Amino acid sequence: CCGSFYFFFSSRRRHTRCREVSWARRCVQETGIIYDTGYVMPCFQCGNPVQQALDIISITPARVSVYIHVIAGSWGENKAVNREFLRSFINTLRQYGQFGIVSNAFHWNYVMGADFDEFYKSNLIYIENDGDPVCDDFVPFGGWRKPVGKIYMENVAMCGVYLNRLRACPHQGNLKDAIEDGQSTSQ
Secondary structure (H helix, E strand, O other): OOOOEEEEEOOOOOEEEEOOHHHHHHHHHHHOOOOOEEEEEOOHHHOOHHHHHHHHHHHOOOOOEEEEEOOOOOOOOOHHHHHHHHHHHHHHHHOOOOEEEEEOHHHHHHHOOOOOOOOOOOEEEEEOOOOOOOOOOOOOEOOEOOOOEEEEEEEEEEOOEEEEEEEEOOOOOOOOOOOOOOEEEOO
């Protein structure tokens, strides 16, 4: 299988996309940028979430929060199996640092189920691709009541790369570990 996708974010608005975890260490070394947040799309089809999480940990600089992307199409059809995969992945990450989730009500409910709220105490960046950076359209899901950020535009071409526009949600939590009202790489 192709492996997890991994992205690094910097609050200084510099970013690196590493297509596969195996390349990520080199990406970090080549840029020399100090990153605040990592973003990972685990490879559900590859299995072995513990090893995937350990691979992420091995290339993640200290004090970097890792956000796990949960969207339909990247996970299996069986919610119970998806939940166990996410649990194993997060429980491994949790031993080494902070983590968060990137999703929205539709994707979370489709992949994990509306009744799955096990990680509601973790930071959440929600996806609402409406072009509006205001966080007042958040729909609670998965036990989350307050997100730390919102991705309000996806795949915006800028400076030769595609970016997601991300906004911190004021008084909603702490996005300092992610990006301060900036942009995040998507593709």
